[in-house]
Amino acid sequence: MTEQRHQVTVAVNGVARRAEVPARRLLADFLRADLGLTGTHLGCEHGVCGACTVLLDGAPVRSCLMFAVSADGHDVTTVEGCREPAGDLGPVQQAFLECHGLQCGFCTPGFITTITAYLEENPKPTEEEAREAIGGNLCRCTGYQNIVAAVLRAAELKREREAPHE
Amino acid sequence: MSEKHVGRPLLRKEDPRLLRGDGRYLDDLGRHALAAAFVRSPVAHARITDIDVGDALDVEGLVAIYTHEDLPGRIAEPLPLLIPHPDLTHARTPYCLADGEVNHVGEAVVMVVATDRYLAEDAAERIQVTYQELPPVVGIDQARAAERLVHDEIPGNVAARSVQENGKGDAHEAIAAAPHRLTLDLAIERSASMPMEGKGVLAHWDADDRTLRVHTSTQTSTSVRLAVAAKLGLPPDRVEVIAPDVGGGFGVKIVHPWPEEILVPWAAMTLGRDVKWVEDRREHFISSAHERGQQQRIEVGFDGSGRLHGLSVEIWHDNGAYVPYGIIVPIVTSTQLLGPYKVGAYRVEFTSLYTNTVIVTPYRGAGRPQGVFAMERTMDAIAEHLGLDRLAVREANLIRPEEMPYDQGLVFQDGRPLIYDSGDYPTMMRMIRDLVGWDGFEAERAAAAAEGRRIGIGVAAYVEGTGMGPYEGAHVKVETTGEIVVSTGITTQGQGHYTTLAQIAADALGVGVGDVTVVTGDTRRFKYAVGTFASRAIVTSGNAVAVAAGKVAEKAKRIAAAALGGGVRAEELELADGVVRHRDDPARSIELRTVAVLSNPLRYAFDEAAKAATQFAAAVTAGDEPGLEATGYYMPERSTFAAGAHGVVVETDPETADIKILRYCVVHDCGVVVNPRIVEGQVHGGVAQGIGGALYERIVYDDAGQLVNASYMDFLIPFATEVPHIQTAHMVTASGVNPLGLKGAGEAGVIPTSAAVASAIEDAERDRAVVVRRMPISPSELYELRKGRVHV
Numbered sequence: 001m002t003e004q005r006h007q008v009t010v011a012v013n014g015v016a017r018r019a020e021v022p023a024r025r026l027l028a029d030f031l032r033a034d035l036g037l038t039g040t041h042l043g044c045e046h047g048v049c050g051a052c053t054v055l056l057d058g059a060p061v062r063s064c065l066m067f068a069v070s071a072d073g074h075d076v077t078t079v080e081g082c083r084e085p086a087g088d089l090g091p092v093q094q095a096f097l098e099c100h101g102l103q104c105g106f107c108t109p110g111f112i113t114t115i116t117a118y119l120e121e122n123p124k125p126t127e128e129e130a131r132e133a134i135g136g137n138l139c140r141c142t143g144y145q146n147i148v149a150a151v152l153r154a155a156e157l158k159r160e161r162e163a164p165h166e
Numbered sequence: 167m168s169e170k171h172v173g174r175p176l177l178r179k180e181d182p183r184l185l186r187g188d189g190r191y192l193d194d195l196g197r198h199a200l201a202a203a204f205v206r207s208p209v210a211h212a213r214i215t216d217i218d219v220g221d222a223l224d225v226e227g228l229v230a231i232y233t234h235e236d237l238p239g240r241i242a243e244p245l246p247l248l249i250p251h252p253d254l255t256h257a258r259t260p261y262c263l264a265d266g267e268v269n270h271v272g273e274a275v276v277m278v279v280a281t282d283r284y285l286a287e288d289a290a291e292r293i294q295v296t297y298q299e300l301p302p303v304v305g306i307d308q309a310r311a312a313e314r315l316v317h318d319e320i321p322g323n324v325a326a327r328s329v330q331e332n333g334k335g336d337a338h339e340a341i342a343a344a345p346h347r348l349t350l351d352l353a354i355e356r357s358a359s360m361p362m363e364g365k366g367v368l369a370h371w372d373a374d375d376r377t378l379r380v381h382t383s384t385q386t387s388t389s390v391r392l393a394v395a396a397k398l399g400l401p402p403d404r405v406e407v408i409a410p411d412v413g414g415g416f417g418v419k420i421v422h423p424w425p426e427e428i429l430v431p432w433a434a435m436t437l438g439r440d441v442k443w444v445e446d447r448r449e450h451f452i453s454s455a456h457e458r459g460q461q462q463r464i465e466v467g468f469d470g471s472g473r474l475h476g477l478s479v480e481i482w483h484d485n486g487a488y489v490p491y492g493i494i495v496p497i498v499t500s501t502q503l504l505g506p507y508k509v510g511a512y513r514v515e516f517t518s519l520y521t522n523t524v525i526v527t528p529y530r531g532a533g534r535p536q537g538v539f540a541m542e543r544t545m546d547a548i549a550e551h552l553g554l555d556r557l558a559v560r561e562a563n564l565i566r567p568e569e570m571p572y573d574q575g576l577v578f579q580d581g582r583p584l585i586y587d588s589g590d591y592p593t594m595m596r597m598i599r600d601l602v603g604w605d606g607f608e609a610e611r612a613a614a615a616a617e618g619r620r621i622g623i624g625v626a627a628y629v630e631g632t633g634m635g636p637y638e639g640a641h642v643k644v645e646t647t648g649e650i651v652v653s654t655g656i657t658t659q660g661q662g663h664y665t666t667l668a669q670i671a672a673d674a675l676g677v678g679v680g681d682v683t684v685v686t687g688d689t690r691r692f693k694y695a696v697g698t699f700a701s702r703a704i705v706t707s708g709n710a711v712a713v714a715a716g717k718v719a720e721k722a723k724r725i726a727a728a729a730l731g732g733g734v735r736a737e738e739l740e741l742a743d744g745v746v747r748h749r750d751d752p753a754r755s756i757e758l759r760t761v762a763v764l765s766n767p768l769r770y771a772f773d774e775a776a777k778a779a780t781q782f783a784a785a786v787t788a789g790d791e792p793g794l795e796a797t798g799y800y801m802p803e804r805s806t807f808a809a810g811a812h813g814v815v816v817e818t819d820p821e822t823a824d825i826k827i828l829r830y831c832v833v834h835d836c837g838v839v840v841n842p843r844i845v846e847g848q849v850h851g852g853v854a855q856g857i858g859g860a861l862y863e864r865i866v867y868d869d870a871g872q873l874v875n876a877s878y879m880d881f882l883i884p885f886a887t888e889v890p891h892i893q894t895a896h897m898v899t900a901s902g903v904n905p906l907g908l909k910g911a912g913e914a915g916v917i918p919t920s921a922a923v924a925s926a927i928e929d930a931e932r933d934r935a936v937v938v939r940r941m942p943i944s945p946s947e948l949y950e951l952r953k954g955r956v957h958v
Binding site (some may be wrong): 002003022024025032033036037038039040041042043044045046048049051078079080082083087089093096097098100102103104105106107108109112131132134135136137138139140141142143144145146147148 | 177178180181182184185186187188189190191193194197226282284360361362363411412413414416446447659660661662843844846847848850851852853854855877878879883885886887889891892915
């Protein structure tokens, strides 16, 4: 009983990555086990907690609910790809640091990716919108208040960093 | 002197790593390890009559299949009873793999090892276990009725029965003699810690070195080490246990050794290959521990001002199928129930009962939410009975600051007397009154009513024993680079110890927090520790770090005095800004890192720093040990008692009975605060779990003992949209039992939430005479209560 393997090519954080995987290999397991990108975490493996959220062509998806073969030919952004090009913390990551938006850090990657995508859509959210924006991700540590603050702070940082330099 | 770091809201040192995606959680390790999966019982109570592995044998990548029959020596025996107690007369603990009988859905029966987890699960699915089902005992009512037994040889399903009295007279007589009396029957349902990362174990056996290295997502690596060594028959010095980054614990990961913590290392030794097991979410629901789950009967006698004369409480506690963690939860409930109050004569009796369900062990709060619910529901019932203000009744019973330290006359969970060391409860109650807007609330209620809305307000207070012993320790070392390395045996699951312990060390050594690196939960670095639970880590380990760093500072002064010469004495020196300097003449100074060099007299100059310390150059103090380092321990005489009060305003929908929290306020006293940003975060997280326990979270078993909501779709952890903004106010009554004045903060937020929310809902519904006697409460249950139906 040998599983058939399939060639998959995915542009992960801007770099083309190739691997041969069984059809049933989850995108999350592909990223973590085949590519060694362990920043993406699995909290429930049934699509509720959002810890495994990555961006597929810029839109948040649960990588525990998607097969690696389905991502063939697509762009994927993980938490590792939410840094600045030089490796410094990206605006959402920096905002989480400043606002104490994480405790154990396990759910955090899913929040980082979700908020990164959200701020592209809504660069200047209100507090209420910020709370709604993270309403699909579970965190067991923070009570969310500091994550809401981090969304607002990230929007600020993003605007500052994207403002044309004089 | 440099500016102190303790007390400042510094950003966390651990965060950049975690935010970049560079954390190292259990499943991020051991990429090439074999994977384990388990066949778990699908039934609640049964005898195993056959295990047929035939169909699994041709699964590609299968390495091994183990049942109880395959387990050698002590691994085949039951797991240890971690916390024995004289009242725990009928203790049963589980086996690593079931030995012919299963007692709850999820109990491990067969272990499968394969080249990856997909294949291990393929094989597990093909293993046929035949069960001869027995009638299950589910829920406290069935356990009490004892028409069926969980364990044939344990009469009445009773694991333990325990009585405590506070030495202030006979409670029943005091109640009988009091001007007023009430009886309340209460219940709290099951919930669970539910950290976002489940458990997991990775084991590596080095056959050449005969050393076992175990990584496990635990709250106590030192104790896992001793337990694994004992079970596997290895000398403890041949076992290393490391807690890597841990994705939340909240109590469930203090239990140890879990079956997998024995089986995975044993398989790694047996197979000579690295083996890893990572718990999935369903496994976590059906095989890791739950908590809460009590029934209570309260009898109280009081006078016309609401002052208690006597209190008698009977508790029926569901401990699940086994009691590996003893009876800590009901002990905590029965002692911490008293809160900030003087209750007159007190008698408490608890019965800890077996059921065919997952084991019950501490979850954040650890029995306190149940106790506070009992006490605060009682306070509200007294106010209602007498027509008095609910806060006035509470205030009439408060322990006064001038009565501190206050002996409650009971034995606490650490076996020491329940003596509150410090606290100012009247101030605390005044603060929550102001913060939640108690005095102006009737106007607010009237304004809401004019809009057809109904709102209610509630307050609940608690006292929490924190920082219990027996001890914690730390090792502090100044490297020749100037880096300070602090190693402590406590583990960390997000509480910010890499930052808070660095703050304490930095102050003792006159360096910046950036110069300090903290190592936790790694037995290779520090072997003696108890663990992180019971809001104890910062109290015990923080004081130990201060002791060790203080010793290092003294040693640095001795060596620096000798090096500086000119008659300088160690007592005249201080540590600041990374140097050891003369107090009155700061120009006479020597860098701390140079002192570290001098502290280790060398024969061989292997680099520039070492050259300064060779035998012809070094200023060495005779009699000292080499190295600018020291080990220190803190052993508390007894627990230190934190306190707080929560106030909440809720709105209940007149039609749908939907319950919405409009305002949530917290007054919190955890003694001297090391890092206010981190403490605030701990409070927020606790409150969110408290709100989950008040309105959403419940573990539901059906009559057959099936856990019917074993997923995040059905077990309702609050999302951001369910947790309100939390307003906090802090007060500081320094601990009377430890040098730094610290009290624990980890569990506080969760403790009084159900009690406060119940009070507020009842207040909002007072026109309809709704009486809330059990939590959590859903809109449909409130709807039924409005119709006068009993809440079951």
